[in-house]
Amino acid sequence: MHIRTFRAASLQEALEDIRRQMGDGASVLHTRQVREGWMGWLGKTSVEVTAGIRDEQDVGRNRFGEIGSEFTASRRGYPLELQDLRELLALAGVEDPIADRWIEATYALGVALPTGVEPGQWIEVIRETVARGIRIAGPIQCPAGERRIVALVGPTGVGKTTTIAKLAAGFRLEARRRVALLTIDTFRIAAVQQLRAYAEIMDLPMEVVQNPEEMGGALERLGEADLVLVDTAGRSPRSDSRIEQLHGMLLAARPDETHLVLSATSSREATQSILDGFSAVRPTAAILTKLDETPQLAGMLGALEGRALPLSYVTTGQQVPDDIEVADAETLVRNLLATHILTIPMGISGCRHVA
Ligand SMILES: Nc1nc2c(ncn2[C@@H]2O[C@H](COP(=O)(O)OP(=O)(O)O)[C@@H](O)[C@H]2O)c(=O)[nH]1
Ligand SMILES: [Mg+2]
Incomplete structure (x- = not known):
């Protein structure tokens, strides 16, 4: 051509x-x-x-x-x-x-x-x-009266904490669930403060857990909550020992769902390495962030194709709580193909591609 x-x-x-x-x-x-x-x-x-x-x-x-x-x-x-x-x-x-x-x-x-x-x-x-x-995984399952623990894992900077804040707001304000936050990302003070700021704005109970031994007590103190969202530290998919450490914490938290957070801006190779590295913590779903930053979803969808990891949510901006949606295959595919194929209504002859 x-x-x-x-x-x-x-x-x-x-x-x-x-x-x-x-x-x-x-x-x-x-x-x-x-x-x-x-x-x-x-x-x-x-x-x-x-x-x-x-x-x-x-x-x-x-x-x-x-x-x-x-x-x-x-x-x-x-x-x-x-x-x-x-x-x-x-x-x-x-x-x-x-x-x-x-x-x-x-x-x-x-x-x-x-x-x-x-x-x-x-x-x-x-x-x-x-x-x-x-x-497609569908949204987090959170029936009233049952306690669910949901952890978000992934590399640094992909949007785990921001996504936790969006989910917390959605479940608290729209679904009217009792939401609590728990973080095991204690390495950086700023990371704890970032989550605490959201907890305070939304008036949510929050626990900070340093090691697996503290987990049981922290979860007990959050016993009233319908949904406990667990924030974790970013891990390089290549650091086996760090992933192992994360795995140890998650074994203590026993989450019902573990969502692997992936940035849409990552290449197919990077995504594949993340999928491989984090397979040790047995994610149950993937969240795709930063869709607003790239129209090029091809690499991402290619990396996910054939994997048994369904998509739960996509995020489309930095705004808490608005920029999050339940993942939907048609919308993702529309994004994938729409950027290069547009209909011009008055059309030149031979323009047969329909958005
Ligand atoms: N453009 C865009 N930025 C996002 C999105 N989600 C998170 N971010 C930004 O990505 C940066 C890292 O987010 P953070 O939640 O701290 O990542 P974490 O290290 O995985 O916890 C922040 O500047 C967020 O505002 C998104 O959907 N789109
Ligand atoms: Mg974070």
């Missing part, structure tokens, strides 16, 4: 440039508003549009054999639209083996649909396919 980026004062102008220079067959891959001038100040706003057109040699690339005539435009191989989507997945950072697997599964699902797939609809089929591969 031949890809070019255009900048113009308006979307309409950019589309006209694209049509003039690349022809009617071009597809819009990505649009964004840009502000020119020093650091974006006092500059005028313009629109940047990335468009692609398939090269001659792309047409009819065939890796999977002949397909039926119901697919327009393709000679041999997958429908052209699906081939375009394969390239867009690559642009979105999805690695080849995963993209191939998704496209293959999408094709299988599409051809099995009794209604067939209308032009422009393959994007919906691929979203459905990818969403099926993501496991």
Whole structure:
């Protein structure tokens, strides 16, 4: 695919440039508003549009054999639209083996649909396919009158403490549960103070536990609570001894659920190493933070694919308590694919990708 980026004062102008220079067959891959001038100040706003057109040699690339005539435009191989989507997945950072697997599964699902797939609809089929591969845990289970202990673990700075504050607020204010906080992150005074500040604002009981021996007494003092949220110190996934120490604390706390907190900004390799390192503490779910900082979820979803770790929550900003949502596969997939595939309502011909 031949890809070019255009900048113009308006979307309409950019589309006209694209049509003039690349022809009617071009597809819009990505649009964004840009502000020119020093650091974006006092500059005028313009629109940047990335468009692609398939090269001659792309047409009819065939890796999977002949397909039926119901697919327009393709000679041999997958429908052209699906081939375009394969390239867009690559642009979105999805690695080849995963993209191939998704496209293959999408094709299988599409051809099995009794209604067939209308032009422009393959994007919906691929979203459905990818969403099926993501496991969802649902929210923390906290029935009234039963005490639940839920620990958050993960590397430093991913948002464990902030997420605890958001969860505490949600369960206290919306679900009207009695919530308590407990921290075993005692290495840094600031870490205890950070949690204590939230406990004070929300008027929640809080315990600080230094070693496994203190755990029983602390939990007993929080005996009234329906939900005890346990904050932990960040651990490097490569430090076996630190993870072991965390494991010892968690064995004493006996959490009903342990959520591994992952930042959406981490690469696939980093995420994989975190998933491996923290498997020793047997997480029951994963929380994906900082979705607001990156539209590139491909690496993250690729790392989670095939793991038996379902997603519970996603967080979308620093604001406590608002920026948290129960994870939902469709929304995640929409995020994954939407950044590079946008519909332009007035459309240039050949723009078949639907957001
Ligand atoms: N942009 C963004 N920042 C977040 C989010 N969650 C947490 N943070 C920020 O990440 C930083 C580290 O958060 P903290 O909760 O202290 O991380 P911890 O070390 O894992 O406990 C803080 O500046 C938070 O405000 C999020 O969803 N989006
Ligand atoms: Mg913390």
